[in-house]
Amino acid sequence: MPYLAAGDPDFESSLEYVEALAAGGADVIELGLPFSEPIAEGPTIQQAVVRSLEGGMTPERFFEFVAALDVDVPLVCMTYYNLIYQYGDEPVRSFVERAAEVGIEGVVVPDLPAEEADLLREACDEFGLDLIFIVAPTTAGDRLDRIMERVSGYVYVQARLGVTGARESLSDHTEETLARLEEYDVPKAVGFGISTGEHAASVVEAGADGVIVGSALIEIIAEGHETDDSTAAVAERIESLARELKAGAIEGGQRRPRPERT
Amino acid sequence: MSQPDTKFGEYGGQYVPEALMPAIEELTDAYRRYVLNNEAGFMDEFSERIEDFGGRPTPLQRAEQLSSRYGVDVYLKREDLLHGGAHKLNNALGQVLLAKYMGKERIIAETGAGQHGTATAMAAAHLDMPCEIYMGRRDINRQRPNVFRMRLNGAEVNPVDIGRGTLKEAISETMRDWATTVETTHYVIGSVVGPAPFPAMVRDFHAVISEEIRSQTAAKLGCLPGSVVACAGGGSNTMGAFAEFLGEDDVDLYAVEAGGSSLTVDEEAGVAPHSASLSTGEEGVLHGARTKLLQDRHGQIMESHSVSSGLDYSGVGPQLSHLVDEERVTPVDVGDDDALEAFHRLSQDEGIIPALETAHAFGFLETTLGPDGDGSVEFEEPVVVNVSGRGDKDLEAAIEETEARELENAPDMEVFE
Incomplete structure (x- = not known):
């Protein structure tokens, strides 16, 4: 499940990059609608946000972007609450209505905890969108129950404390958090710090149903942008990392101990 | 509980x-x-x-020169004397x-x-x-x-x-x-x-400011303040100076925001040349709270501006937003030039070099009651101005900004060789 900031570094190239992800075997694509204050993001995605905003991205352009995409993969919009709140005439509802219209199937909002999400939950129910919540390594007990009652689609398992960003190694928190979630019957996608096929394999082996990778892919875009590489060359590298991640995830699934038959 | x-x-x-x-x-x-x-x-x-x-309580002092300049009784809550030089x-x-x-x-x-x-x-x-x-x-x-x-x-x-x-x-x-x-x-x-x-x-940690104002005006003057004036960026000294009086409808509360260089907005560049979120902001969500914000029509947060770093913020405390909607607090704004002029006036007339943030609160007295004032506000007396901080940290910026403006009341800033 790859993540890219829509419009990074520009509208046309970004369309090709997202299509490359689909060609590389993505099962769901998370598309970031950039917000000027991305408090949950590390430097890689912060820079992507800057590039995309400088390229003229706005919520309306974002919806045009989604409509222009030629992919056959479910799309999830990841953005911050103020943009959802300000769009259109009816706070929250207008945004979700428009998202549904262009074919978005779910939303993730990093600065919206379950406590403040009633309005968005309502709108998502009305227009048939999934509302994905993030579960952090610090989430436990009653909080976890409250979140799991409200979540739909999948749950975004934050693998480590902190902000987004590619890391060398996996967090020890991942297995603990996945174990806490075992009893809940919702697909679990793990993100934060995953950058290689081997990471993907380990996470899936530990019980995840999917892996979310953003910064590692965005680094490819950032490098290509700096060195002025052709869009096609960058798209090819993106597709190849997507393939590696997908193969890793499949491999992880095969490594998983088979449930005993009774 | x-x-x-x-x-x-x-x-x-x-x-x-x-x-x-x-x-x-x-x-x-x-x-x-x-x-x-x-x-x-x-x-x-x-x-x-x-x-x-910290050195609490801080004094409440009558401002002799300002009182006679404006023809109203002006008192200063001296938070600039708190350890560190600010509230x-x-x-x-x-x-x-x-x-x-x-x-x-x-x-x-x-x-x-x-x-x-x-x-x-x-x-x-x-x-x-x-x-x-x-x-x-x-x-x-x-x-x-x-x-x-x-x-x-x-x-x-x-x-x-x-x-x-x-x-x-x-x-x-x-x-x-x-x-x-x-x-x-x-x-x-x-x-x-x-x-x-x-x-x-x-707010609760700063409420000691208004608790002391209440007991000091009671002891010195036997009354409550008629008006309390405080500058507002995020609004901590503002809420501290107001907290105790929120339930006292006879006490007028003025929050002075930074009007910067202009209240107009360059939406294309994403820049508001001011920090007046209470007077001109729209409701939105930033840094964990729903409040009044400087934002463009899409909801992207705009860069603010003020000559004083402490007021230079695109948001404001949520309770202040609410108090403004309820018309309990009156938001006003003072621009960079008037703030700098007030910085010099307080320094020369009262012997207190205020922080540039604080200078905005004094700029409000001048722009309403001063010789060229617009007379737009009738202050209930006594007027208590919260001197939220001292200006030592601002000397470099103040000299630079003063030279750029050739202000009439500024001293000669030429450095002796």
Whole structure:
């Protein structure tokens, strides 16, 4: 499940990059609608946000972007609450209505905890969108129950404390958090710090149903942008990392101990 | 048992990443127990320390020259005399002490003008806690004396380079640190902003300002203030000066925002050349709270501007937004030029060099009651102006900005060779 900031570094190239992800075997694509204050993001995605905003991205352009995409993969919009709140005439509802219209199937909002999400939950129910919540390594007990009652689609398992960003190694928190979630019957996608096929394999082996990778892919875009590489060359590298991640995830699934038959 | 305020009308709330929510629940619980209900004698210890270490109570002084210039009785609440040179220590000491009671091992904070960073560094040194401060690169260049003070007190200062490098970016970056270190670290937020319980808790630590004003006007004059005037960026000195009078309808409350160079907005560039979120902002969500914001029509946050770093912020405390909607607080604005002129007037006429933030509050008296004033406000007397901080940190900026403007009342700033 790859993540890219829509419009990074520009509208046309970004369309090709997202299509490359689909060609590389993505099962769901998370598309970031950039917000000027991305408090949950590390430097890689912060820079992507800057590039995309400088390229003229706005919520309306974002919806045009989604409509222009030629992919056959479910799309999830990841953005911050103020943009959802300000769009259109009816706070929250207008945004979700428009998202549904262009074919978005779910939303993730990093600065919206379950406590403040009633309005968005309502709108998502009305227009048939999934509302994905993030579960952090610090989430436990009653909080976890409250979140799991409200979540739909999948749950975004934050693998480590902190902000987004590619890391060398996996967090020890991942297995603990996945174990806490075992009893809940919702697909679990793990993100934060995953950058290689081997990471993907380990996470899936530990019980995840999917892996979310953003910064590692965005680094490819950032490098290509700096060195002025052709869009096609960058798209090819993106597709190849997507393939590696997908193969890793499949491999992880095969490594998983088979449930005993009774 | 007293319970924390989490919403102010529709404003406030807790719009933060899930990873922070358990810490915010823990903090809410600690605030309720220790601050609101004085468990383990927390508030007694706070009061003792803010007296002995901080130098409270601060005086309420009659401003002789301003009173005769404006023809109204003007009193100054001298928060500039609090240890560190600004009101900021009330909150910083309160929160660092609270972090200690909570068993946290490390303190982080953001700072704009450097006053909150300085106060936090002092409080952390006083209470023996390691401390890191995030400060925008642009503010570091504008407020160098405060950077040295923080480092002298043993704090690490981390420059923030993204964006325009002011308070907004520093808050975002401190939140990122907190999301990483939340299990051991307390984030001492520097104003009445952020997710609940911060706006209420920071207000409560600063409420000592208005509690003292009340008893001082009672003792000196046998009455309540007629008007209270305070500058407002995030709004911590504002809420501190107003808190005690919110239920006293006869006390008029004026929040003076930074009008910057102009109240018009360059939406294309994403820049508001001012910081007047109470007067001109629209409701939205930033840094954990729903409040009035400077934002473009899409909801992207705009860069603000003010000659004073401490007022240079695109948001404002949620309770102030609510009080403005309820017409309990009157928001007004004073531009860069009038603030600088007021900076010089207070320095020359009263012998008090105010912070550039504070100078905005005095600019409001001049633009309404001064010889060229518009007479738009009839002040109820006595007028109490909160002198939220002293101007030592601003000398470099003030001289530079003064020279750029050729202000009439400025002294000759030529340096003796």
